[in-house]
Amino acid sequence: MNQAELIDAISSSTEMTKADVKRVFDAYKEIGYRYLKKEKLTADFPLPGFGKFKVVQRAARKGINPQTGASVKIPARKVPVFRPGTEIKQHIQPKKK
Numbered sequence: 107m108n109q110a111e112l113i114d115a116i117s118s119s120t121e122m123t124k125a126d127v128k129r130v131f132d133a134y135k136e137i138g139y140r141y142l143k144k145e146k147l148t149a150d151f152p153l154p155g156f157g158k159f160k161v162v163q164r165a166a167r168k169g170i171n172p173q174t175g176a177s178v179k180i181p182a183r184k185v186p187v188f189r190p191g192t193e194i195k196q197h198i199q200p201k202k203k
Contacts, residue, residue: 142186150189157191 107115113131117124138151142161150158166182 155191156194157189159186159188161185162187 113127116127141151150160152158161184167180169178169180171178
């Protein structure tokens, strides 16, 4: 599902117009981007009912250029990660009784 399909689905299941849904979606994304950048590895940004986003620090490492076979140094960097929540895990894999 892409963003347009998600906006269409939300609009169809609520009384909101597609334009209103898009504005809410864009605002949520922008708030998330600013929050994760500002918090600098100290906090999670929730996506209620699904999980949370977090920024983690990846260590520097050595890699190999696949075209030349030469060894290259890959610098340390911050990357976003998503941690699924309990609720979505239960929807995907219900507990056996």
